[in-house]
Structure formats: structure tokens, C-alpha cells
Amino acid sequence: MADVDIPEVTDFLAEHAPFAAVPREELDRLGRRLTVRYARRGTHLMSVGKGNDEVFVVRSGAVQITDENGSLVERGGEGTGFGTTALGGSPSRFDVVAIEDCLLFVMSSEVFRELADHHPAVRDFFSEQREARLRHALVSLPQQDRHSAVLQTRLRDLLRRDPITTTGGATIREAAELMAREQVSSLLVVEGDRLTGIVTDRDLRTRVLAAGLETTQPVSAIMTPDPVTASPDALAMELILEMTSRNIHHMPVVEGRRPLGMLTSTDLMRLERANPIHLVGDVAKAKDLAALVLLSQRLPRIVDQLVHEDATADGIGRIVTAVGDAIEKRLITLAEQGLGPPPVPYAWIVLGSQARLEQGPGSDQDNALVLSDEVAPEQLEWFESLASFVVEGLVACGYPRCPGGIMASNPEWRQPLRDWKRMFARWINEPTPEAVLRSAIFFDLRLVHGERSLVNALHAHVAALAPRSGRFLAHLARNAAHNEPPLGFFRGFVLERKGEHKDRLDLKRGGVHAIVEIARVQSLSKGLPQVNTLSRISAAANAGALAPETAADLHDAFEFIRYVRLLHQARQLREGQDCDSFVSPDELSSFEKRHLRDAFHIVRSAQQTVVQSYPLGFVT
Incomplete structure (x- = not known):
């Protein structure tokens, strides 16, 4: 470095991050490999889209860094470094302009690479x-x-009318008359200004008409108490996720416990992106495998719509998983209808991306069965039939078989709880590279259908063993x-x-x-x-x-x-x-x-x- 005092350079670098972490003797050597450049105010030191092969450190003066949209990223003075993101000729994503006369230390990409490596x-x-x-x-x-930003709409902006409410002491007939008069499919039940329950037209059909209940009974007898609610500041995307995962069609919007209104799946149809809610509902009512196959063919279009709108990758993964869960649950229900009730309690679990709520289009299936320890040898045939029906049904619905054979149709992954515990204990306490690589997917497991206590016991077993x-x-x-x-x-x-x-x-x-x-x-x-x-x-x-x-x-x-x-x-x-x-x-x-x-x-x-x-x- 001509005409520059090396000790002065070393002293300067030693006072600024990240060079303060470099030993003094190495900073001396670095100083000899730097060059000095003077830039007058207004000079463009880097430009968006242009390559660069140098790293700069401001010795004196100041620079302004903006992104490709012209937004301010940083203003920096002495010690500010820039240039590393465009090394090797990559197009720069930033404009860097001297906003004061500047003196710059400059190092080549080769010098910086050696420094960063060591x-x-x-x-x-x-x-x-x-x-x-x-x-x-x-x-x-x-x-x-x-x-568009439709899925980023706040729920308060979707509310079209004041809440239609009644009290728990009103009769069922009065509630039904109010719903008919207001032309709504649900009522919010309140006590003062506090939400206590919800009544829907489905409640009137199933809990009153089908059950032969007198309409003079209070509406509190048929309402769903303490319903799931949403905040007015929540996003439409969050509401879709909640309604899809729970397979519900009405959601009270409340501030504290004070109801502001009701949003339904029909309201969300205005966003043109709520198809997952109806798809999950239709899947739950499918009468046979052929109907499920047709319904599963609607998922790719939903994914395409969500990707090209403003849904997050996490939100899309959760929606795709909710649809996959619904198809799997319905196949299990159809299997049980054909086979009769299970001989002992069991848990159908999913593994991998589906268990993590991160399923994507084209994901293969990964599933297993945890059986009660009470299962007898002669009862295993029932579970083999269940597994075969569900696995084949998933294939028909577009979920390929797991290449590694991790499916409930494989007897190895259809075991009583005690055997699952032994397998996990062996994987954890006696690990080998091959066994851990093969078993890692089993540490991402989630219940889809059946006895939750079996899965809870397995989770507790793993949580106790793994940290040790x-x-x-x-x-x-x-x-x-x-x-x-x-x-x-x-x-x-x-x-x-x-x-x-x-x-x-x-x-x-x-x-x-x-x-x-x-x-x-x-x-x-x-x-x-x-x-x-x-x-x-x-x-x-x-x-x-x-x-x-x-x-x-x-x-x-x-x-x-x-x-x-x-x-x-x-x-x-x-x-x-x-x-x-x-x-x-x-x-x-x-x-x-x-x-x-x-x-x-x-x-x-x-x-x-x-x-x-x-x-x-x-x-x-």
C-alpha cells in the first residue's frame, strides 16, 4: 500500500468489527494487500445489477446503501463495509453512493476470501x-x-353487518324465527356484551328436529358453548387455516369477549381462495373411494391459486396437509364401515412432512399404526385389512407409496405400543448411522385418527429418552x-x-x-x-x-x-x-x-x- 502508514491502517482496522477479531500481525499483512481509493461526494461505488470483485471499508466520509426498489437500507460512516454480496461478478442488489467525500480501503475478492476462510x-x-x-x-x-392481497385482509374489514344475537334464555322457536327474519345461518348467544355460545342451522336440524326436542326449550340447551373465536385483527389467511383444520363453517369475531360479528365460509368465498374449507367439508361427506378420488383432483388448482396470491409457504403447507388429513380420515372411516368396529383401540399416525403440517403437492405417504397392547394375534388381520384399504385409497387419490416402505400396510410399522417403545429405545440408546438415518422420520409423528393416549405415551417416551x-x-x-x-x-x-x-x-x-x-x-x-x-x-x-x-x-x-x-x-x-x-x-x-x-x-x-x-x- 503506497504512501500509507501500515501501522495506521492496522490501528484503524483493529478498532472496527469484524477486523478487531483478527490478530495484529495478520492485520499488518492485510494492510499491505489493501489499496486506497478516493471517492468524491455523489460517486456511485456500486450499482444494482452490476458485478463487483472488491470489498470496501470506509476510512473516512459516509455512504448510503439502497436496495433495488430505492428503499434505504443503511447509511454508514467510518468502518462501514460493503461489497461482499456481489463478489465474483454476481449482479449487485444494492446501490452504494458516497454522500460525503470518502477515503476507502479496498481489498480484492481473493484477499477477502482468504481472510474469511481463516x-x-x-x-x-x-x-x-x-x-x-x-x-x-x-x-x-x-x-x-x-x-393481490386478499388473504392479508383483516377480519374486521370483512364484517358486513352488526352481530345477530340472542340470549341463552330465549326459546329455540324464538331463535329460529330470528334467524329466518334476519336471513342468517347462525346466531351468537350472549350474556350482556359477552359471547357465551353459538347456534347454527345445523344445530336446529340435528339437535332439535332429528332429536324431537321441544322448541319451547331454551336455546342454551342446543348451543355450542364457548365457541372458537377469531380476533378482528387476524388475517383472512389465518381464518381459512383455522376453519379448514377444524372443519367448521362459522367463526365469531370478538374483541375480548364482545362479539363484533360472524364470518362464514360463504363470506370467505368472496375472496375466491376459500376452496380448501369446502373441499375438506366435501371430503368428510364422501360416500366412497370414487368420490374421494374426484375430490382430491381439486387440490392442485387450490395450490396454484394460493401460490400466486399472498399465502405464505407455511400457510399453504398447512392447507395442503389439512386436505391430506381429511382424505386419510375419510378413508379410515370408510374402512371401518366395511370392516366393523376395531377389535382394540388403535392410533393411525402420519410421519414426515404430513406430521409436521408441511405437506406439499406430490408428497408421498408416510403412515403407521400404533395398536393397543391388548391386541391378540387373531385380531391383527383386521388391522392389516384397514391398512391395505387406506394405503391403496391414498394411492388412488394421488399420494404415492413411500419408496422406503414406511406405510401401515407394512407389518413392520403396524405394532403394539410396547413394541414401538422398544424400537424407539433401541434407536435412541443404541444408535448406528444407518438406523438413525432410517428412523429419523419416526421422530416426526402426529395422530390423525384413533386413540390419542397411545400417541401421547409414545411422545412422552421419546421426550424422556432423547435428551439423555x-x-x-x-x-x-x-x-x-x-x-x-x-x-x-x-x-x-x-x-x-x-x-x-x-x-x-x-x-x-x-x-x-x-x-x-x-x-x-x-x-x-x-x-x-x-x-x-x-x-x-x-x-x-x-x-x-x-x-x-x-x-x-x-x-x-x-x-x-x-x-x-x-x-x-x-x-x-x-x-x-x-x-x-x-x-x-x-x-x-x-x-x-x-x-x-x-x-x-x-x-x-x-x-x-x-x-x-x-x-x-x-x-x-
């Missing part, structure tokens, strides 16, 4: 900037490829760290090199699945009950297994990668193709490419945290 603190410092930008991207994402087995957790951690994000250092994405997905980007293995595995190991390490990945991340942070900043970053990365994958899958659905997670870079917008890189960097950083948390060196 000093994680430097790498992590600039990664944090990347993570903050990803969060900014998620905020602006709805404006990129989505056409360091070897088991180390194996899980190794699996989580093994799925490397498809990202090269300053080189863009790493694409598949051969096979049918050659030259495509795998969003699942080192993206979605890597985050799922990170969340799983950190959650199990604390014996937490959550199964959904985002819930696991939050719970792990609350329990101290993840730093709050890491949890927030993983949350954003998981949402963004899944959203990009859903866009890809929606395109495949429209073109009649099978859905997968392999995306051609040509499909991706520059916005998606830039922020996918940020998301993958977050995954890589979280994996390094996992590696440091567990003694992977002792796992063989």
Missing part, C-alpha cells in the same frame, strides 16, 4: 448483513409475483450437517452433475430438509413436544437450544426456500408434470437467485452451529 468472525459478520437483507426480501416478497442420549443426538446432528446447501464460495449455485435432474438446483436436500433436521435435533435435545419445523425452531430458541437470532434467520430461510419451491411446483402442476424440488436456474428471477443465496448461507451457518454443539468426532 477467521469465522469475519465470515459471520458479513453473513449477518446477508441475513438482514433476506429478512428485508421476505417483507417485500408479496409484491414480486403476487397479484448424546450419541443419538450426535448422529442426528451429523445428518443435519451432512446435507450441505448447494452453494459454492463466490461461485453461485452448485447444480446436480448427473442423472435426470442434471444442471438443476436441489432445493430440498441442502435447503428445506437441512432446516428440518436442524430443528429436529435441537428440539429433541430439549425433549420438546413440537413437531412442526417453525414451531420447533421457536420452541428450541425459547429453551436455549438455538440463539434467538439464529432461530429468526432459520425461520426466514425456511419460508423463502419453500416459497420458491412452491412456485416451481405450481408451474409443474399447470404443465401436468410430477412435482419435485429440482429447479432450473433459468426458472428463477434475479430476485429469487439473490435471496436463495442468502438463505443457503443461513443454513450453512446454522449447520456449523450444530456441529459445534455435538461431539460429531466420536460418531462413526
Whole structure:
């Protein structure tokens, strides 16, 4: 560095993050490899869309950084660094302008790469900037490829009239007359200004007419007390999720306990995105497998609509899962109608993405049966018939068989509770790489139908054993760290090199699945009950297994990668193709490419945290 005092450079760098973490002698060497550049006020140092191969540090003066939309990202003075996101010629996502005369220290990409390789603190410092930008991207994402904000409508803005109410002491006849007069399908039952119950036209049919109940009885005799309610500040998307998962068609909107009005599935039809509610209801009434097959064919259109509106990836996953749950439950009910009542209590459980409420289009089926310990050998045939009917029915409805055979039709996954407990104890207490890899999916399980106590007992068993087995957790951690994000250092994405997905980007293995595995190991390490990945991340942070900043970053990365994958899958659905997670870079917008890189960097950083948390060196 000509005409510059090296000790002065070293002193300056040592006073500013992240260089303060670098030893003095290395800062001296770094100083000799820097150049100095002067920029007059108004000079554009970086421009959106243009490549860059240098990293800058402001020695004096000030710069302003704005994004591609012109929004202010940062104003920085002495010590401000920029340029790392566009290294290697990648198009810059930011404009950087000198707002004062500036003196800049400049290092080449080669120098910065060596520094970041040898000093994680430097790498992590600039990664944090990347993570903050990803969060900014998620905020602006709805404006990129989505056409309206109907699902972001507040419920208070959907209310069209004041609530129609009655009291618990009114007669059933009076309530029915009021409903007819007001032309509504439900009434809110109040005591003063407090909601106490709800009565629907279905209640009048099933609890009065069908039961032969006198209409002089009080309406409190047939109402649903303390109904599920929604906040007026909740979003339409949240209401759809709640009504779909519960298969209900009326939702009181309350402030505190004071009713503001009623929203129904008919009201939501105005949004043109409420089809899942009706689909779940229709599935529950399907009379046979043929009817279920026809109904299941409506799901791809719903997914396509939701993806291209303003639904989140998490919301879409929950809706797709709710439909899958409804189909599975109806198949079980149809099977029981044909087979007769079960000989002993049982629990039908789902595993993997469906258990995590993260099912997507084209997901295969993963299920199992937990039987009461009272089951006798001669009763096993009933459960074999049940499993065969449901598994075959799911195939007919578009849910392929699990390639690994993890289905209730496989006798290995149709066991009494005591045998399930033994299997989990063996996986946890005597782990081997192959066994843990094969069994990991079973640590994501959820009841769909049957005896909840059987599943609760299994969850409690796992929660008691897992935190105490360091070897088991180390194996899980190794699996989580093994799925490397498809990202090269300053080189863009790493694409598949051969096979049918050659030259495509795998969003699942080192993206979605890597985050799922990170969340799983950190959650199990604390014996937490959550199964959904985002819930696991939050719970792990609350329990101290993840730093709050890491949890927030993983949350954003998981949402963004899944959203990009859903866009890809929606395109495949429209073109009649099978859905997968392999995306051609040509499909991706520059916005998606830039922020996918940020998301993958977050995954890589979280994996390094996992590696440091567990003694992977002792796992063989």
C-alpha cells in the first residue's frame, strides 16, 4: 500500500468489527494487500445489477446503501463495509453512493476470501448483513409475483353487518324465527356484551328436529358453548387455516369477549381462495373411494391459486396437509364401515412432512399404526385389512407409496405400543448411522385418527429418552450437517452433475430438509413436544437450544426456500408434470437467485452451529 502508514491502517482496522477479531500481525499483512481509493461526494461505488470483485471499508466520509426498489437500507460512516454480496461478478442488489467525500480501503475478492476462510468472525459478520437483507426480501416478497392481497385482509374489514344475537334464555322457536327474519345461518348467544355460545342451522336440524326436542326449550340447551373465536385483527389467511383444520363453517369475531360479528365460509368465498374449507367439508361427506378420488383432483388448482396470491409457504403447507388429513380420515372411516368396529383401540399416525403440517403437492405417504397392547394375534388381520384399504385409497387419490416402505400396510410399522417403545429405545440408546438415518422420520409423528393416549405415551417416551442420549443426538446432528446447501464460495449455485435432474438446483436436500433436521435435533435435545419445523425452531430458541437470532434467520430461510419451491411446483402442476424440488436456474428471477443465496448461507451457518454443539468426532 503506497504512501500509507501500515501501522495506521492496522490501528484503524483493529478498532472496527469484524477486523478487531483478527490478530495484529495478520492485520499488518492485510494492510499491505489493501489499496486506497478516493471517492468524491455523489460517486456511485456500486450499482444494482452490476458485478463487483472488491470489498470496501470506509476510512473516512459516509455512504448510503439502497436496495433495488430505492428503499434505504443503511447509511454508514467510518468502518462501514460493503461489497461482499456481489463478489465474483454476481449482479449487485444494492446501490452504494458516497454522500460525503470518502477515503476507502479496498481489498480484492481473493484477499477477502482468504481472510474469511481463516477467521469465522469475519465470515459471520458479513453473513449477518446477508441475513438482514433476506429478512428485508421476505417483507417485500408479496409484491414480486403476487397479484393481490386478499388473504392479508383483516377480519374486521370483512364484517358486513352488526352481530345477530340472542340470549341463552330465549326459546329455540324464538331463535329460529330470528334467524329466518334476519336471513342468517347462525346466531351468537350472549350474556350482556359477552359471547357465551353459538347456534347454527345445523344445530336446529340435528339437535332439535332429528332429536324431537321441544322448541319451547331454551336455546342454551342446543348451543355450542364457548365457541372458537377469531380476533378482528387476524388475517383472512389465518381464518381459512383455522376453519379448514377444524372443519367448521362459522367463526365469531370478538374483541375480548364482545362479539363484533360472524364470518362464514360463504363470506370467505368472496375472496375466491376459500376452496380448501369446502373441499375438506366435501371430503368428510364422501360416500366412497370414487368420490374421494374426484375430490382430491381439486387440490392442485387450490395450490396454484394460493401460490400466486399472498399465502405464505407455511400457510399453504398447512392447507395442503389439512386436505391430506381429511382424505386419510375419510378413508379410515370408510374402512371401518366395511370392516366393523376395531377389535382394540388403535392410533393411525402420519410421519414426515404430513406430521409436521408441511405437506406439499406430490408428497408421498408416510403412515403407521400404533395398536393397543391388548391386541391378540387373531385380531391383527383386521388391522392389516384397514391398512391395505387406506394405503391403496391414498394411492388412488394421488399420494404415492413411500419408496422406503414406511406405510401401515407394512407389518413392520403396524405394532403394539410396547413394541414401538422398544424400537424407539433401541434407536435412541443404541444408535448406528444407518438406523438413525432410517428412523429419523419416526421422530416426526402426529395422530390423525384413533386413540390419542397411545400417541401421547409414545411422545412422552421419546421426550424422556432423547435428551439423555448424546450419541443419538450426535448422529442426528451429523445428518443435519451432512446435507450441505448447494452453494459454492463466490461461485453461485452448485447444480446436480448427473442423472435426470442434471444442471438443476436441489432445493430440498441442502435447503428445506437441512432446516428440518436442524430443528429436529435441537428440539429433541430439549425433549420438546413440537413437531412442526417453525414451531420447533421457536420452541428450541425459547429453551436455549438455538440463539434467538439464529432461530429468526432459520425461520426466514425456511419460508423463502419453500416459497420458491412452491412456485416451481405450481408451474409443474399447470404443465401436468410430477412435482419435485429440482429447479432450473433459468426458472428463477434475479430476485429469487439473490435471496436463495442468502438463505443457503443461513443454513450453512446454522449447520456449523450444530456441529459445534455435538461431539460429531466420536460418531462413526
